[in-house]
Amino acid sequence: MGKAFDPSLIVDFIPTLIYYLGVTLQILAASVLLGMVIGIAAAILRLFRIPVLNQLVILYISFIRGTPILIQLFLVFYGLPAILLFINIDISRMDALYFVIITYALSNGAHFAEIFRGAIKAVDYGQTEAAYSVGMNNSQSFFRIVLPQAIRIAFPNIANSIIGSLKDTSLAFTIGVMDMMGRGETLIAATAHALEVYLSLAVIYYAVVLVFEKIFRLYENRINRHQTVDVSVTG
Amino acid sequence: MTIDILFIWTAFKEIIKALPITLILTILPLLAGFIIGLAVALIRIYKVKFLCRVANGYVSFFRGTPIIMHIMLIYFGFPLLIDQISTKFDLGIQSNSIPIILFVLTALSLSAGAYLSEIFRSGIISVSNGQMEAAYSVGMNSFQAMTRIVLPQAIAQSIPNFTNIFIGFLHTSSIAFIVSQKEMTGAANIVASTNLKFLESFIAAGLIYWGLTIIAEGLSFLIEKKATAYNRGGVQ
Structure with missing residues (x-):
């Protein structure tokens, strides 16, 4: 078995593990995109106070924010097949990857909904009035005037949420998904060098997070380029 | 597969017995993290030489990697380290006699320290500089001004965080259940x-x-109302 701790293995493991970064990013991308759709829909239901649905969305957001992602993962993994069996759809043999994407999409959706709601509320109502005054209708003023400004306000929080979600994907292996962490577990089983595997994983996650932070910062500067300095400080 | 509603209650009674361990795993790391976070935040605000770089690296790394990594690294790394030191100095401590929960607590404390330090930093920065100057003008020194004037306001403002x-x-x-701790998820x-x-x-x-x-959330709302009572009236 060799030495108990062999630093050179950390470097050796990185290529094997980084090959599975694609799966991790795939989970992230799919769940963020789905989460955006859920989040915008939920935020609109909340903002326009659609009866019944508004209360359901409040319950949904409270539940997602009130339970650990691990519990949500297990609930979707064991619960969704049970629910769908009532309408005679058997998904118990579906790839665990899809359960992970569904869970993270639901979780992101709740967080995004709160972020969007706050951001849309933060846009001055005078903007909507100004849009009406130049003859726009409801949806035009929302999509052309309010939403673009809300996205600018929401962006830093969305970015934080995405990075948090990336770190959360490291729990997907608990229901048997072969992402970076899952591959790490099999490497440990094969080589018994747990510490080195986790160190390589930490290096990869850290590097990916740093790259994401850099990209987000560049994009943030871009969407704020029309803002005068004092506004972007307070906004 | 049907859902057995009655079993939820049976499971509930069984799981709630593990509540103390969950609370220990939540509160102790936060208390340790409170001290680490405050120290790190002050080091970064006063830009202490050398230590500032260490603090920046610590916060960036711990916020940039998943918490499960910290638990795993300490769970697998510390026993090796302890055994090496123990055999070198003949201390007679064996890593497998140390309960696993201590490793989990250490890992969570270090993560909590990194996350809390950012909250302290933003809280302290948000207190206006005039407060510090006013404290100096009545003859307080830096330490008194920090502990009596700035920190209470910074902490009160950071309660939601x-x-x-x-x-x-x-x-x-x-996550501790992954290293076979019998807390609630376990x-x-x-x-x-x-x-x-x-x-x-x-x-x-x-x-x-x-x-x-x-x-x-309910408790926090009550505490916040009490702690920021000084800040009411006027235009706010």
Whole structure:
């Protein structure tokens, strides 16, 4: 078995593990995109106070924010097949990857909904009035005037949420998904060098997070380029 | 597969017995993290030579990697380290006699320190500089001004952030089940696999976490109202 701790293995493991970064990013991308759709829909239901649905969305957001992602993962993994069996759809043999994407999409959706709601509320109502005054209708003023400004306000929080979600994907292996962490577990089983595997994983996650932070910062500067300095400080 | 509603209650009673361990895994790391976070935030604000770089690296790394990594690295790394030191100096300490929960607590404390330091930093920065100057003008020194004037305001303003961190770490403590700690998620897993009723057990566990979160949010609201009472009136 060799030495108990062999630093050179950390470097050796990185290529094997980084090959599975694609799966991790795939989970992230799919769940963020789905989460955006859920989040915008939920935020609109909340903002326009659609009866019944508004209360359901409040319950949904409270539940997602009130339970650990691990519990949500297990609930979707064991619960969704049970629910769908009532309408005679058997998904118990579906790839665990899809359960992970569904869970993270639901979780992101709740967080995004709160972020969007706050951001849309933060846009001055005078903007909507100004849009009406130049003859726009409801949806035009929302999509052309309010939403673009809300996205600018929401962006830093969305970015934080995405990075948090990336770190959360490291729990997907608990229901048997072969992402970076899952591959790490099999490497440990094969080589018994747990510490080195986790160190390589930490290096990869850290590097990916740093790259994401850099990209987000560049994009943030871009969407704020029309803002005068004092506004972007307070906004 | 049908859902056995009655079993949720049975599981609930079984899982809630593990509540103390979950609370230990939440509160102790936050208390340790409170001290680490405050120290790190002050080092970064006063830009202490050399230490400032270490602090920046620490915060960036711990916020940039998943918490499960910290638990795993310490869980596998510390025993090796302890055994090496022990054999070198003949201390006679064996790593396998140390309970696993200590490793988990260490890892969670270090993560909590990194997250809390950012909250302290933003809280301290948000207190206007005039407060510090006013404290100097009545003859306080830097330490007095910090502990009597700036920190109380910074902490009072950061209460919503502290609540978020508390809830975050309450949920994070569920990761400890992966290193076979019998906290609530671990207990739910045991109940689930011995009775082969996975869904019911995790529903019960989810309900407990949800209830705890709602209680924490309510308490935080009350504490915030009390702590920021000085800040009322005028235009606010």
